Amino acid sequence: MKGKLVMGIALACCLALCGCGGGGGGEEPHEHNYDKTTVIAPAKGVQGCVEHSCSCGDSYRDGYLGALGVEMPTNKSYSFLFLGNSFTFVNELWTQFKNVARGEGYTNVAVDQVTKATSPLDVFLDTSTIYGQAVAEKLATKSYDFVFMQDKCLAPALDWHSFYNSAVALKKLVTESDAHPVLYMTWAYREDCPELAANNLEYEEHFQRMAAIYEAFGEKLSIPVSPAGAAFYIVHGEHPEIELYSPDKYHPSMAGTYLAALCHYATIFGKSPIGVTYMPSAVTAEQAKILQQAAHDAVYGESLVKDEYRNEYKEISQQTNS
Ligand SMILES: [Zn+2]
Structure with a gap:
């Protein structure tokens, strides 16, 4: 059409x-x-x-690439709301995203956020909390173009129901406010993170389930997915010398946040993150090159999800009513 x-x-x-x-x-x-x-x-x-x-x-x-499938000229203004937990607010992902976009000529980018530590997505729907109230008020009074949504990092891999139901309800709220939802796929905890074993998960399985769920539900609900988790998987596998994790082994280092920001940029604007001008001071030019290539490959390349996981969640998403 x-x-x-x-x-x-x-x-x-x-x-x-x-x-x-x-x-x-x-x-x-x-x-x-x-x-x-x-x-x-x-x-x-x-x-x-x-x-x-x-x-x-x-x-x-x-056939434009990008979250809307239309041309995204640099001289227009764009407004973003970030909903998530510490995987969003550590290192202020919204600021890194804005810096990346600004460096590529998007000088009219506004960012806003509602975040709560350790929280899954459903808190943003609960108007008995200050977070749910903040989201409702912001969506009613401000005009956003895009709303990034991030579920609790382990939650989708352990139980997809809450994630799915929250994504459905938030999509409704966001689209009613004339904004577009975008799912922010987070990453697997580092393989030596005690939280993984505590939840009977291993690194590979955590990544596979997380990526498969975001991809399946994104497709089912027609919500674009920013595959930061896939970019993490690529870099951590091929360049373990670049530390994407903070000392707690699950939160992002500045390199990790920058990698997520690059994925968001490529997902929204349909332009390659390879060669973007901005890089945080904690990241070297050599590292930035690797991170930019991985973000490019994660956003525009083939899915890294194995068939067994893809099929499992495809089946689930087909049986789920939205
Ligand atoms: Zn002609």
């Missing part, structure tokens, strides 16, 4: 151009035939999309 609309606009423009007849270039007016299709890959400052061109040189673009 989006494509048709864009094509309609493009055709209308072309007819107007052809109709004025003052081209003077000796070219015969003709009906455009946009039969050449070029995939434009996301790059620094370039939003991924598909370009359709006519032999006369006229063209239009659609």
Whole structure:
């Protein structure tokens, strides 16, 4: 539908151009035939999309990457609300995200947050708490474009029901306020984190369940997912020398928060995080390069979820009513 609309606009423009007849270039007016299709890959400052061109040189673009599937020009203003717990507020993920976006020319980005330590998503729906009240009031009085939603880090892997029900209810609230929800996939605890064993989980299984749940429910509910957890998995596996975790082995280091911010940037704007200008002072240029590549691969590459987990949660999400 989006494509048709864009094509309609493009055709209308072309007819107007052809109709004025003052081209003077000796070219015969003709009906455009946009039969050449070029995939434009996301790059620094370039939003991924598909370009359709006519032999006369006229063209239009659609199929934009990014959370909305539309062009995200830098001269527009964008407003974000972050809902989550310490995986969001440690190192102020919203500030890192804003810095990354600003460095790429998005100078009108506003960020806001409601966060509560150790909390799952459902607290933001509970208006008997100050957190639920804050969310209700903010959504009613401010106009956000996007709302990031992050569930308690172990919770989805242990019990998906609460996550699913909260995501459904929050999506309703967020879309009623004319904003768009985005799921923020967190990461597996480091393999030597005692919390894992305490919950009968291992690193690999924690990652697989978490990623599979976010992907399955994101697809089911048509909510874009920022796969920070997948980017963590890539970097921790290939570059364990980059410490993504804080000393408690589950919260993010500054490198970890930056990695999540890069994923958010690529997910929202459809532009590659490779080569972004901003990097926090705690991250070296060499590390930033690795983190940016991993964020790119996590957002635009193949899913890292194994079939057994994908099938398990696909089945669950198909049986669940939304
Ligand atoms: Zn043409």
